[in-house]
Amino acid sequence: MRVTVICYGAMREYLPPAASDNKTVLEVAEGATVADVVAALGAPEKLLHSILVNGDRADLGKGLSEGEEVTLMPPFAGG
Secondary structure: OEEEEEEOHHHHHHOOOOOEOOEEEEEOOOOOEHHHHHHHHOOOHHHOOEEEEOOEEOOOOOEOOOOOEEEEEOOOOOO
């Protein structure tokens, strides 16, 4: 199944080279979770601060369905 992944901040460096800006479409197995998406990117889970699935807060165990949008964000600093 295909899911869209959007990464911000330091998470963007884990997107594949063909990614457009901060967004890519990944092919993952049926029944995949957010953790599976993070693993497919090769990103460390400890870098994640916030996860959204279709705009709603989620966690690494959230199961995904075809066409969903996963947003991954690291901690932000600044003011």
